[in-house]
Structure formats: structure tokens, C-alpha cells
Amino acid sequence: MTQLTNMQVRDIEALVHPYTPQHRLREIGPLVLERGHGVFVVDTQGKEYIEGMSGLWCAGLGFSDEEMIEAGTEQLKKLPYYHLFGAKGYEVAIELAEKLKEIAPVPISKVLFSSSGSEANDTQIKLAWYYNNALGRPDKKKIISRIKAYHGVTVMTASLTGLPNNHIDFDLPVARVVHADCPQYYRFAQEGETEAEFVARLAASLEALILREGPETVAAFIAEPIMGAGGVVVPPDSYFPAIQPILAKYDILCISDEVICGFGRTGNWFGCETMDFVPHTISVAKQLTASYAPLSAVLLPQFMIDALESQSAKIGTFGHGFTYGGHPLGCALGIKAIEIYKKRDILGRVRGLAPRFAERIKRLEDHPLVGNGRSKGLVGGVELVADKATRRPFDPKKGVAAQCVAFLQARGAILRAIGDTIAICPPMIIAEAELDELFDRLEKALDDGEAWVRKEGLRG
Incomplete structure (x- = not known):
């Protein structure tokens, strides 16, 4: 059981969280955020995260644009x-x-x-x-x-x-x-x-x-x-x-x-x-x-x-x-x-970053957990599978992608698990170095996930 902060307890007692396993909130603990800057958000404990989903696919200019x-x-x-x-x-x-x-x-x-x-x-x-x-x-x-x-x-x-x-x-x-x-x-x-x-x-x-x-x-x-x-x-x-x-x-x-x-x-x-x-x-x-x-x-x-x-x-x-x-x-x-x-030629910026984005997603296909990577522009996803050769998925009740996203959050980045696909949709202002850092952290989180899958015997 996670040791919850006072703010997390207040959150659980006050809010219904959409698209969340309500029955597990006290176990997993909500991430309570306080502020944002550029492509980063910061929680109430002062920990900084690369926000790799633009919130919900939407904060294309990041979290602190003065204009x-x-x-x-x-x-x-x-x-x-x-x-x-x-x-x-x-x-x-x-x-x-x-x-x-x-x-x-x-x-x-x-x-x-x-x-x-x-x-x-x-x-x-x-x-x-x-x-x-x-x-x-x-x-x-x-x-x-x-x-x-x-x-x-x-x-x-x-x-x-x-x-x-x-x-x-x-x-x-x-x-x-x-x-x-x-x-x-x-x-x-x-x-x-x-x-x-x-x-x-x-x-x-x-x-x-x-x-x-x-x-x-x-x-x-x-x-x-x-x-x-x-x-x-x-x-x-x-x-x-x-x-x-x-x-x-x-x-x-x-x-x-x-x-x-x-x-x-x-x-x-x-x-x-x-x-x-x-x-x-x-x-x-x-x-x-x-x-x-x-x-x-x-x-x-x-x-x-x-x-x-x-x-x-x-x-x-x-x-x-x-x-x-x-x-x-x-x-x-x-x-x-x-x-x-x-x-600011944001369209040109997206086109300029898209090849690097696609390259990093495709590189993940070499990972033991990943069956397929796909993208257009600056939106993409990596689909996790139990068997790469047959494309057999994991038991959806095991929440493998969700666990990998939790490992990623612990490493200071936020993405979203959709079934066993990890969605990636960073703010369109993201710098190439920040993009690489996001993927570096994701690769490490997938390594964490692979170790967890092996330990739990989830491949069947």
C-alpha cells in the first residue's frame, strides 16, 4: 500500500477521476500536480515530469506560454x-x-x-x-x-x-x-x-x-x-x-x-x-x-x-x-x-521533429515487450505483446502497459496506457533533446516492465 500524502488523501475523498480504476485509488495514489513550465509539470512534492501526452493530446504549446x-x-x-x-x-x-x-x-x-x-x-x-x-x-x-x-x-x-x-x-x-x-x-x-x-x-x-x-x-x-x-x-x-x-x-x-x-x-x-x-x-x-x-x-x-x-x-x-x-x-x-x-511555424516544427519521433518509436520495436510502433507527425504509440512472432496480446486484466506507464512516472515522465498500447503525444514545442530524454526514460521503463513481466510469469 502506497503511503499517501495529505493532499493525495484529500484528492481521493473529493474527486471522481475519469478513466481510472476507482477501486484502486488508495492503492496506487493519485498524482497531484501543482504547476507547469514548457513541456514539464511539477507535483506537490516538487518532482518534475516530462509531460509526453500534452495532457490529453491537447496542450500543444506546453504549460507556460506567456503570450x-x-x-x-x-x-x-x-x-x-x-x-x-x-x-x-x-x-x-x-x-x-x-x-x-x-x-x-x-x-x-x-x-x-x-x-x-x-x-x-x-x-x-x-x-x-x-x-x-x-x-x-x-x-x-x-x-x-x-x-x-x-x-x-x-x-x-x-x-x-x-x-x-x-x-x-x-x-x-x-x-x-x-x-x-x-x-x-x-x-x-x-x-x-x-x-x-x-x-x-x-x-x-x-x-x-x-x-x-x-x-x-x-x-x-x-x-x-x-x-x-x-x-x-x-x-x-x-x-x-x-x-x-x-x-x-x-x-x-x-x-x-x-x-x-x-x-x-x-x-x-x-x-x-x-x-x-x-x-x-x-x-x-x-x-x-x-x-x-x-x-x-x-x-x-x-x-x-x-x-x-x-x-x-x-x-x-x-x-x-x-x-x-x-x-x-x-x-x-x-x-x-x-x-x-x-x-512560430509550429507545422514546420512538427514536420522537422517527425522523423526523429518516428525513428525513436521504431527503435522500440526491438524491445522484447514491443510488437508494433506507429506514428504520424508528433502522435504515436507502441503496442506491447506477449509474443512478438504471433502478435499475441497480454491478458488485458494484467495491465502490462499501465504498469510500464507507472514505472515511467517513477522515472519522471508521463505517458498514457490505452489497453496495451502506450500513447505518445508531446507538446509540439518540445525540443529534440527533450524528445530524446522522453524516449530514453520510456526505454528504461520498458526494461522495468520486462523484468516485472518475467517475475510475474505473465507471458503464459
Whole structure:
């Protein structure tokens, strides 16, 4: 049993921690943080950690950017809160919407703000239904997501999420949601199947799913360009070009969930550019404000705005919105974040670091615990296996990756275990020396993990 500090005891008695084994909190003890600087965070005992996950894939500018802090402070002094309901507006919301339209990879007519990625994706589904009702297609309402997808935790977005722990005993998924195959070649390719054959099979399977459900009932397909919380799944480069014509054939909206991939993470403004597909609508959050305040947005094309206006005329109003959607603080920080991404050439920085990042991830494939390493830009993952030759996973109840992450935390770095994949998503401002130090500590933590696996006899 861990000897807990007074602050840790107060934490346990006060907080419910998301995505945490609640029954083990007193055993493992929470990490209580006090401050941050650059790519580091510091706990209440003064110990410093390299934050290799950008918090939750989101703190792209690190934890102490003075320009961001100044922009937020100025906005709080000027207009600390207002809303966009009832034809109200303010300059920072207008300016941020204009900036998003400028950098969008597809023509965007208007922007609808909310507070979180879950809210943005929930809004996407409501608008897809609203749009089809406007067109007189009341049956075209099913949404195709994918196994291992992550789109949020509201009732609807948790249903879109293709992970069992988001469904079990929450009585999810709800109706109208179907899940297509996961495009992870390493885990789901059939024996002897080439990557091209794998993609062809998934494309044929998607079309068969649409035909089985009935194209007249399928409204939209939602996808992360790179699947984050499902285990950092990087699809084959040919995957999206193979499935996009199928969606177009059956008049199915294509929604790009850019909550993790947006704003430079993959080396382009948006992940759909990196993975070569053209969405109709886009969800953004997280690095939109470098996570210095909550904010999200849905980027909408003109044909959907036309539907909103026609239904508004029919009903009398547009009955959707959030109290904090377009919060002035978030909008001011979003404007400043985009300005910083441009003037500091953060996209170029990510592209410059990406080869070193990929090299260090691939080097880990030589480790006895690691079966596969994968990355794009500055997001990646290493998948741990019990048997490298057969790709046999560990018993998930043993929590091998979680134990390795605990060893890493003891060595002064923070990453995230997703099943038996260790996710890596450092702030985009990370220096190459800091990146190498992160991987050096990870290698040592994996050595610790290998010793633990041998001691416990976990390979079976």
C-alpha cells in the first residue's frame, strides 16, 4: 500500500477521476500536480515530469506560454463572459470563426461553437439528422463509426465511440449507431494479407455494411484521421481514398473528427490533409486553444447552413446551443493560438521533429515487450505483446502497459496506457533533446516492465 500524502488523501475523498480504476485509488495514489513550465509539470512534492501526452493530446504549446496567458488575461479584463444566443455576438467570436474558415481544408460557410470535443461531435450528429429532415429524408439517420473509434462521452458520442468500456453498464450504444471495421493493419490483417488487400477488404466491408443497413437510412460516417484513444491507430495511406468514393456513392456525409489531429499535430493544419480525404464537416477542440481554456467548434459548409436556415424558417428558431459555446476567453485564446502556430511555424516544427519521433518509436520495436510502433507527425504509440512472432496480446486484466506507464512516472515522465498500447503525444514545442530524454526514460521503463513481466510469469 502506497503511503499517501495529505493532499493525495484529500484528492481521493473529493474527486471522481475519469478513466481510472476507482477501486484502486488508495492503492496506487493519485498524482497531484501543482504547476507547469514548457513541456514539464511539477507535483506537490516538487518532482518534475516530462509531460509526453500534452495532457490529453491537447496542450500543444506546453504549460507556460506567456503570450497565451497575456491574451487570456486581457480578455478577462475586457469581457469575461457572454453568449451567442438570441442574435448576440462579440468581436473575438467573429474573428476566431473567420480564422477557422481561412485555415480550413475545405470550403466552410459558418462556425458553430461549443465547449468540448464531445459536444462538437454530438452537435455533428444532431445537425446530420436536422439536415436530412430538412431534405425530407426522415429515415436517413444512422451514423457509421468504427471499432476502436473515440468520439466523446455524451450518450450519443459514447455510442459512436467503439470501445467496450465506454458502453458496458452505461446501456450503450443507442440505436442508429453502427460500427465498421477498425483500419489497424497490424492487429486486424488476415494471415498473408498485404496492406493493399487489407484496405480493399475494409472498403468492400464498408459498402456491404451500407447496403445491409440500407443506404437510404445512413446519414453520416464519422472518423478521426488518426484514431487516438482507441490506441493511436494510423490507417494505411490508401484507406481514406478507398472509402471516400463509397460514401459519395451513397450520399453519406463525411465528418472529420479533428479533436486530436487538428492544428498541426500531424504536420498539417488538419489530419484529413495528412491522411488524404475531403470531409463535408469538421469538429475541432483541444489544440484549438492549446487547451488554455475549453472551446470546440463545428465547421459547416454552405449546404448545411442552407438547411439550418430553411428549418429555422419552418420551426421559428434554431433550437440548439451551449451556454459556454464561443466563450470570450476561449475565443481570445483560440485567436492567439492560431497566431502562434503561424508565426512560430509550429507545422514546420512538427514536420522537422517527425522523423526523429518516428525513428525513436521504431527503435522500440526491438524491445522484447514491443510488437508494433506507429506514428504520424508528433502522435504515436507502441503496442506491447506477449509474443512478438504471433502478435499475441497480454491478458488485458494484467495491465502490462499501465504498469510500464507507472514505472515511467517513477522515472519522471508521463505517458498514457490505452489497453496495451502506450500513447505518445508531446507538446509540439518540445525540443529534440527533450524528445530524446522522453524516449530514453520510456526505454528504461520498458526494461522495468520486462523484468516485472518475467517475475510475474505473465507471458503464459
